[in-house]
Amino acid sequence: MPVISPSFDLLCIGEPLGEFNATRGEPGTFQFGHGGDTSNCAVAAARQGARVAYAGALGDDAAGRAFRTLWAREGVDDSHVATHPSAPTGLYFVDHGPSGHVFSYARAGSAASLYGPRDLPREAIAAAKVIQASGISQAISASACDAVFEAFELARGAGVLTAYDTNLRLKLWPLTRARAIIEAACAMADIVLPGLDDAILLTGLQQPDAIADHYLAKGAKVVALTLGHEGSLVATPERRERLVPIAVEAIDATGAGDCYDGAFLAEFIRSGDAFAAGAYANVAAALSTQGYGAVAPLPSRAVVEARMAQDFAGTSR
Numbered sequence: 001m002p003v004i005s006p007s008f009d010l011l012c013i014g015e016p017l018g019e020f021n022a023t024r025g026e027p028g029t030f031q032f033g034h035g036g037d038t039s040n041c042a043v044a045a046a047r048q049g050a051r052v053a054y055a056g057a058l059g060d061d062a063a064g065r066a067f068r069t070l071w072a073r074e075g076v077d078d079s080h081v082a083t084h085p086s087a088p089t090g091l092y093f094v095d096h097g098p099s100g101h102v103f104s105y106a107r108a109g110s111a112a113s114l115y116g117p118r119d120l121p122r123e124a125i126a127a128a129k130v131i132q133a134s135g136i137s138q139a140i141s142a143s144a145c146d147a148v149f150e151a152f153e154l155a156r157g158a159g160v161l162t163a164y165d166t167n168l169r170l171k172l173w174p175l176t177r178a179r180a181i182i183e184a185a186c187a188m189a190d191i192v193l194p195g196l197d198d199a200i201l202l203t204g205l206q207q208p209d210a211i212a213d214h215y216l217a218k219g220a221k222v223v224a225l226t227l228g229h230e231g232s233l234v235a236t237p238e239r240r241e242r243l244v245p246i247a248v249e250a251i252d253a254t255g256a257g258d259c260y261d262g263a264f265l266a267e268f269i270r271s272g273d274a275f276a277a278g279a280y281a282n283v284a285a286a287l288s289t290q291g292y293g294a295v296a297p298l299p300s301r302a303v304v305e306a307r308m309a310q311d312f313a314g315t316s317r
Contacts, residue, residue, distance in 0.1 A: 008077065009050040009269045010262075011121075011128040013151055014038030014137035015112035015144070016056060017105075018063035021094040021254065021293045033293040034070050035092060036112075037134050037167050040255045040294045044262025044284065046074045048301045050269060053077035053128070055121050055151075057111040063089035064111070070295065080121035084111035090140075094254055094293075105171065107140065116143030117150040125151055126158035129269055130191070132261065134165040135182050135198075139172035145181060152188040164189035165261050168198035175201060183218070191268070192220040193261050196227050208233045212240060222274045224281070226260055234278035243278045246311050248286045255294030260285035263304065283308050 019035035022028075034043075039054060046052040054076055058064030060083050067089070071078045090107030107113065125131055131151055138145035152162045164185050168178055179202055186192050192215040194202070199211045208225055212235035215223045225233045231245040263284035268277035284304045291297030299307075 007051075007124060007127040008053045009129045010042070010045050010265055011053045011055060011080075011124055011131050012038040012042040012045075013055045013131065013133045013148060015090060015107070015110070015140050016054075016058060016067045017107065018066065018089055018091045019094065019254075019294055020091065021252070022096055023292060030093065031292065032066075033295055034067060035255070035294040036090075037136050037165065037258045037261075038132060039067070040258030040298070041132060041165070041262040041265070042076050043070070043074045043295055044255075044259045044288075044298045045266040046076050046262075047298055048263055048266035048284070048304070050262075050266035053080060053124060055080040055124070057082040057084050057087075057115045057119070059084055059088035059111045060086075061088055063091065080124055082111070082115075082119060084114060087111040087114055094252075096252070110140070113141040113144060115141075115147055117147050120147055120151055120154070122154060125154045126160065128155070128160055130161045130163050130265055131155040132163040132165070132265060133185070134167040135178065135185075136167045136169055136172070138181050138185065139169055139178065148185060149188070152185065156188065161190045162188060163191040163193060163261070163265055165257070166192070166194040166198050166202060167257070168201060178202070186215055186220065187218045189220055191222045191224070191265070192218075193224050193264065194226070195257055196225060199225065209235075209240070222268070224260075224264055224274070224278055226257055226285070231282050232260070232278050234274050236274055239275070241275050241278070243275070243282050245282050246286045246307065248290055250286075250289035252292045252297070253289045254292075255298065256285045256288050258294065259288040259298050262298075279312075280304060280308070283311070
């Protein structure tokens with residue numbers, strides 16, 4: 001039987017969201033952009049040179065058409081994204097308060113929330129190198145939750161790697177249910193990409209090393225735990241390393257975790273080295289905080305490599 005080469009490096013599954021981000025100028029002024037954690041991840045990975053596709057659903061509306069335009073510009077294949085004839089594309093609003101950014105959502109009954117296992121692009125899943133989804137991909141509805149589980153099952157059966165960001169949104173579901181679903185998804189993930197604050201709530205553990213041990217014990221081959229301004233911890237069953245961040249003047253961290261995911265996965269697919277991928281993703285994520293919105297500030301590979309050459313000249317990195 002002939003060997004089928006992968007069609008894509010990365011296939012992301014989830015919920016695109018139109019973004020209205022408050023600028024720090026005139027009060028009540030919002031700038032339209034693109035969001036949704038897995039879509040941000042897809043664009044971030046594409047900007048690092050990965051071959052990326054997206055699976056999900058959009059509404060037949062201005063926001064949905066804006067995503068088609070974005071993905072076409074960024075080189076993200078959208079041939080596995082359906083257009084729902086009546087359900088809308090979800091939206092969210094970002095405001096900036098003294099404690100950081102504040103999110104408000106208008107996503108009930110969205111096209112993405114109606115997505116289910118029957119809609120999965122099975123051949124594309126089997127032909128990718130990595131399938132990526134998140135806690136938000138599963139929190140928006142029972143059918144979307146089941147779609148992620150089935151996609152991961154299909155991927156594992158085809159020898160395709162699975163990657164999962166635990167992204168916890170308690171406005172979408174109670175913590176007890178989130179813990180059960182996310183734990184089950186992590187048990188099916190080869191690469192687990194948690195954030196520290198979410199992981200503390202999900203696992204009840206406080207220390208990064210203990211959190212890494214928790215997900216490794218569930219079967220993960222790689223855990224890349226983001227630590228905010230302290231960088232990240234990357235762990236495998238054989239090794240672990242704290243990876244320091246770079247210094248930037250951060251403006252808006254809206255999509256920084258998603259940028260980390262996309263940059264990490266793109267570099268891991270390229271190099272096969274989880275620790276090099278973590279160092280690379282640290283830089284990309286930090287650079288992404290230097291502008292407003294989730295997508296516009298996502299850096300390209302050239303920008304990330306230039307900053308790494310500047311900050312890590314003469315080091316092993």
